[in-house]
């Protein structure tokens with residue numbers, strides 16, 4: 156007989172992020188799987204594809220972003236003994252129809268031009284490369300990870316908690332991209348879940364070091380969304396945009412100040428706006444080793460941050476979908492994998 160872990164992996168082989176999504180109840184709990192996770196007897200769905208890594212003939216190394224971060228995180232989780240490699244749930248690539256739920260056709264057409272892509276990806280050296288190659292090596296992985304965010308949100312609604320080992324492109328807007336972000340994976344996911352009647356309201360908790368200007372602009376168009384954003388005010392993007400709740404930290408903010416602010420603000424935001432789903436954009440560029448921000452957090456402090464956000468949502472029984480967002484330090488993959496393994500240890504029991 157298949158164990159529940161094997162069944163989760165098997166389920167991942169079946170594409171189920173379309174409209175006719177059907178998923179077996181793995182919880183063996185007639186009262187619902189969210190309660191099962193809270194009791195620690197259910198596995199947290201981890202969404203990942205071997206196609207997440209972004210590599211472009213070595214040129215990607217000119218940007219501090221580690222394009223192989225996703226597979227490194229997956230391997231670290233496997234080394235922890237909490238999952239086997241085949242036990243991650245593999246998503247399908249986001250479809251053009253799904254992209255058009257948020258993006259304009261003009262914007263999607265503009266991505267066929269390498270010069271435009273090079274600007275969004277912050278790497279001028281990519282401009283002379285044929286767009287078909289850039290699409291294959293850079294955009295397609297991002298579209299698969301965007302499919303992963305949709306799938307993660309679905310699993311979160313079903314299980315209470317799910318994690319995408321990728322995604323979180325928060326500088327992307329309806330008609331533009333920037334800061335290495337091309338697709339509105341979170342706004343698209345929320346739109347799909349809303350159309351299917353799975354959610355009415357959603358909160359994005361964004362702790363990536365940069366302000367989530369793109370997603371804030373898109374989601375700010377509706378009162379059904381709430382954007383809570385913790386960012387370094389001294390770095391990109393310029394100028395900052397207006398958001399539902401911005402927590403703008405000054406340059407070189409230390410971990411203790413960061414954590415005490417988060418612990419004060421997040422419960423207050425949840426008192427103010429109680430969403431059907433939280434999407435947690437958990438960037439690792441808050442690390443003091445990160446070259447693109449001035450935050451001074453240690454790996455342990457980032458792990459505390461992630462555990463606090465997830466624990467707060469679970470304590471209030473609000474489903475949470477976590478995605479990885481940015482992170483450009485050599486410690487980024489290690490920091491993410493430690494956060495995820497700590498979350499797994501706290502919220503599930505190995506069977």
Ligand SMILES: [Zn+2]
Pocket residue numbers: 363364365438440481482
């Ligand atoms: Zn960032």
